[in-house]
Amino acid sequence: MTSLNPLRVQAFTTADVAEQVRATPGWAQHYQQMSPGHFAGLVRCLDLQGVDVYEERMNTRVEQSFSAPSGSLAFCFDRSDNSLYVLNGESRNIWITPENYQEVAVVFGPEFVRGHGLDVAAMEGLFMAPLNSQQNALFSSWLSSTLTRLSQSLDSPDEGALAEQLLEDCLFILDNACARLAQNELWRRTEERNIMRRVCEWAADSPEETVNLLELSHIAGGSLRQLQSAFKAYTGMTPTHWLRLRRLNGARRELLKARDVTVAEVAMRWSFWHLGRFSSSYQALFKELPSETLKRNGFRLPLKHG
Known part of the structure; x- marks a missing residue:
């Protein structure tokens, strides 16, 4: 810096x-x-x-x-x-x-x-x-x-x-x-902002928690359609994609501080049931395999694959 x-x-x-x-x-x-x-x-x-x-x-x-x-x-x-x-x-x-x-x-x-x-x-x-x-x-x-x-x-x-x-x-x-x-546009934006505020509060208070789409809409206090509209307006992506990227970032945080876990264990904790798909998604986002993150953090991985 x-x-x-x-x-x-x-x-x-x-x-x-x-x-x-x-x-x-x-x-x-x-x-x-x-x-x-x-x-x-x-x-x-x-x-x-x-x-x-x-x-x-x-x-x-x-x-x-x-x-x-x-x-x-x-x-x-x-x-x-x-x-x-x-x-x-x-x-x-x-x-x-x-x-x-x-x-x-x-x-x-x-x-x-x-x-x-x-x-x-x-x-x-x-x-x-x-x-x-x-x-x-x-x-x-x-x-x-x-x-x-x-x-x-x-x-x-x-x-x-x-x-x-x-x-x-x-x-x-x-x-x-x-x-x-316009007044109706201002009302719609206020509702979308309230939905995103509730999502944000949950995400900040529960960084390690994983939920599905229906559970997220309940947290947000709106319907699936309202949730999707709010995410499109404020994030430019679908709530499903956001949940997936949030899980990947959570797994990365765990890998960066881990010393005695395997990639498979971390993937399971973050609800990635297919290790190969988890590794490929992780590599696409962070430009390295999960195993490389662990190695770079000083932990020698006993697993042969990412």
């Missing part, structure tokens, strides 16, 4: 999802890789004394289970589809990024929110809903280029003026996005 420079603009290049999480302190986050390949990420951040600006890039699909900083108000711009997501300090959700994901975000801290009298409660119904505005793409591009300019400049910005400008811009964009929302 590398970092720079004297203007409080910092850049971190990362080689795994754990490093990506550590590069953004203050957020309660858990990342899991959800597409094949060696992970490569970048995080850039600017500290404006109460307002933080972030840019994040990741080359693989990643499941992000996260909570925003307590008392904060965050504006997150997804550059893959130019959507805005607004989060408050209680936002807790699951999001699965596309490959080669880019996002810029402005996070207004608790003191800034209180000092400016921002009525966060009035935004209820908008949190975690994809909001569209003609200004989204322009603003996110400007914010990314501003981070680049400040990281290369010897002149320190007027932090207070920049923070005020960011607030004004974000509220203007939010106002325009709200004007485009």
